Amino acid sequence: MAKPPRTWGLLAQYESAADIYKACEKVRDAGYSKWDAHTPFPVHGLDKAMGDKPSPLPWMVLGGGLTGGTFAMSFMIWVNAFDYPLNIGGKPLASVPAFIPVTFELTVLFSVFACFFGLWFLCRLPQLFHPAFANKAFARVTDDKFFIIIEAADSKFDKSNTRTLLEQTGATLIEEVED
Amino acid sequence: MAHEIKIPEDVDLPASSLWSKLWIIGAGVGALGLVGTFATYSSNQKHIYHSYLFAFMTMLSIALGCLAFVIIQHVVRAGWSAVIRRIAENAMMTLPVFVLLFIPVYVGVHDLYHWSHAESLDDILKAKAPYLNMEFWRIRAVVYFVIWGVLAVFFYRKSTAQDDNQKDPSLTRSMWKASGVAVLLFGLSQTFASFDWLMSEQPHWYSTMFGVYYFAGSMLGAYAFMTLVAKGLQKGGLLKTAITTEHYHDLGKFLFGHTVFWAYIGFSQFFLIWYANIPEETEFFIHRLHHGWETVSYALPLVHFFIPFFFLLSRHVKRHPTGILVGAFYVMAMHILDVWWLVMPNAGGHMGEKIWIDACALLGVGGAFLAVFGFVMNRHKLIAIGDPRLEESLAHENY
Numbered sequence: 001m002a003k004p005p006r007t008w009g010l011l012a013q014y015e016s017a018a019d020i021y022k023a024c025e026k027v028r029d030a031g032y033s034k035w036d037a038h039t040p041f042p043v044h045g046l047d048k049a050m051g052d053k054p055s056p057l058p059w060m061v062l063g064g065g066l067t068g069g070t071f072a073m074s075f076m077i078w079v080n081a082f083d084y085p086l087n088i089g090g091k092p093l094a095s096v097p098a099f100i101p102v103t104f105e106l107t108v109l110f111s112v113f114a115c116f117f118g119l120w121f122l123c124r125l126p127q128l129f130h131p132a133f134a135n136k137a138f139a140r141v142t143d144d145k146f147f148i149i150i151e152a153a154d155s156k157f158d159k160s161n162t163r164t165l166l167e168q169t170g171a172t173l174i175e176e177v178e179d
Numbered sequence: 180m181a182h183e184i185k186i187p188e189d190v191d192l193p194a195s196s197l198w199s200k201l202w203i204i205g206a207g208v209g210a211l212g213l214v215g216t217f218a219t220y221s222s223n224q225k226h227i228y229h230s231y232l233f234a235f236m237t238m239l240s241i242a243l244g245c246l247a248f249v250i251i252q253h254v255v256r257a258g259w260s261a262v263i264r265r266i267a268e269n270a271m272m273t274l275p276v277f278v279l280l281f282i283p284v285y286v287g288v289h290d291l292y293h294w295s296h297a298e299s300l301d302d303i304l305k306a307k308a309p310y311l312n313m314e315f316w317r318i319r320a321v322v323y324f325v326i327w328g329v330l331a332v333f334f335y336r337k338s339t340a341q342d343d344n345q346k347d348p349s350l351t352r353s354m355w356k357a358s359g360v361a362v363l364l365f366g367l368s369q370t371f372a373s374f375d376w377l378m379s380e381q382p383h384w385y386s387t388m389f390g391v392y393y394f395a396g397s398m399l400g401a402y403a404f405m406t407l408v409a410k411g412l413q414k415g416g417l418l419k420t421a422i423t424t425e426h427y428h429d430l431g432k433f434l435f436g437h438t439v440f441w442a443y444i445g446f447s448q449f450f451l452i453w454y455a456n457i458p459e460e461t462e463f464f465i466h467r468l469h470h471g472w473e474t475v476s477y478a479l480p481l482v483h484f485f486i487p488f489f490f491l492l493s494r495h496v497k498r499h500p501t502g503i504l505v506g507a508f509y510v511m512a513m514h515i516l517d518v519w520w521l522v523m524p525n526a527g528g529h530m531g532e533k534i535w536i537d538a539c540a541l542l543g544v545g546g547a548f549l550a551v552f553g554f555v556m557n558r559h560k561l562i563a564i565g566d567p568r569l570e571e572s573l574a575h576e577n578y
Binding site for chain 2: 062
């Protein structure tokens with residue numbers, strides 16, 4: 001027997017970028033934390049309207065870059081000067097200038113890895129299923145509609161109060177998302 | 180989003196503002212500086228010409244960098260920069276006056292460039308004589324100044340014509356059209372000018388990257404200069420709403436980006452020479468690893484790359500009112516140090532010897548530069564008020 005569906009969250013539909021922008025400001029000011037906005041295209045300034053904190057991604061990239069650079073430089077010095085000393089062109093064994101190009105490349109490579117996979121991690125990817133996918137109206141998020149979903153897991157979530165709030169924000173459609 | 184865009188009104192330089200007197204202050208400092216530079220001419224002739232060349236190339240780099248900035252804005256049809264473009268336009272209008280500032284370099288040619296002594300050349304310099312001879316050198320100098328003068332006046336006239344002729348798009352379109360050719364002319368003239376006036380100080384030495392190296396420094400100088408002037412104007416109660424954190428953020432990105440670009444070019448130039456280790460190529464660095472110059476040579480990667488790199492890396496520093504000011508000041512100082520390191524070892528002395536002459540020369544040429552800059556600034560609006568993309572620039576935001 002299938003379990004009876006539980007409410008995962010409340011979904012509200014908006015008609016334009018301007019509408020969802022104003023709606024996001026209201027939801028933000030109401031103090032919700034577990035919610036998200038879904039739009040067919042990037043809406044400039046939406047992160048501010050949602051009150052998003054600065055992303056920790058830059059720190060991950062910095063960490064990746066420093067790791068890559070340190071690793072490359074120390075590895076080459078170890079190999080060329082200690083593990084297998086080989087005189088090349090009469091230069092000193094640990095010739096820092098010769099190691100700079102590889103150090104640069106690995107700094108970039110590790111930064112890019114940190115950025116790419118860091119973004120996966122922060123976006124909780126790969127994610128093959130999301131409860132909102134089961135909602136018929138939500139399909140139009142890839143076309144011409146804008147959505148806010150407030151999760152039931154939010155501590156402020158209350159079926160009737162949250163619905164009232166979303167109604168006040170000018171939503172054209174409010175539906176429950178079921179899990 | 181969708182805020183009301185207010186066209187700024189504080190775009191005229193009031194006579195009470197200290198900025199409107201910049202041309203007098205600059206002229207005074209410049210005159211004193213030049214007197215100080217040439218005061219001991221009889222005993223320090225060679226050093227004085229080198230000091231002057233250092234100051235000349237430093238200020239020229241800023242003017243050229245500003246010209247390049249303006250051209251690039253039109254090539255890429257940039258909208259964000261409409262409110263700060265006028266600062267660069269005023270600075271590039273100093274270029275015609277560099278003809279006058281060039282006179283001491285012209286007069287001191289035999290002290291600066293030993294290839295100019297046609298009667299006593301070795302075989303290598305004889306082979307280079309078809310390019311490095313006085314007649315061709317003079318002709319090239321004329322060509323550079325004509326190109327820069329024409330480009331500067333053209334872009335300045337069109338842009339200021341828009342001030343009164345509100346939002347005439349045909350003016351912008353004609354600037355767009357000219358900008359492609361302008362990039363080509365600028366790139367070639369700037370590169371060969373740096374070959375002629377800086378690289379040929381060591382005529383046996385050559386580096387095809389030298390022009391790009393000087394260009395990278397020019398852009399650093401130009402962005403630092405624009406940031407400092409913008410900050411200064413706002414401190415003087417002008418352009419309060421026109422220039423925002425967003426514009427400083429972008430100037431900061433350019434400062435940061437060109438810091439990396441400078442290091443990339445500088446290292447590439449050094450790396451190939453160091454690895455190949457051929458005597459006629461290593462001369463440049465050997466010279467700068469003796470007589471105290473090794474201090475500057477070893478310090479440059481640290482103070483001109485690592486420190487500004489990590490300082491300007493953060494978004495918060497670039498958007499911080501004091502952060503970007505400190506960054507611009509610092510980058511400007513490092514750019515001056517870089518040109519000093521390019522020119523002064525050729526004077527033959529120990530590092531820092533007679534540095535007061537170098538300082539006087541920088542005040543002299545710098546003062547003259549600021550005098551012309553201040554004079555030009557007095558004549559028109561402080562921002563390109565008639566640019567069709569002014570609103571876009573005023574509402575500019577980084578995401």
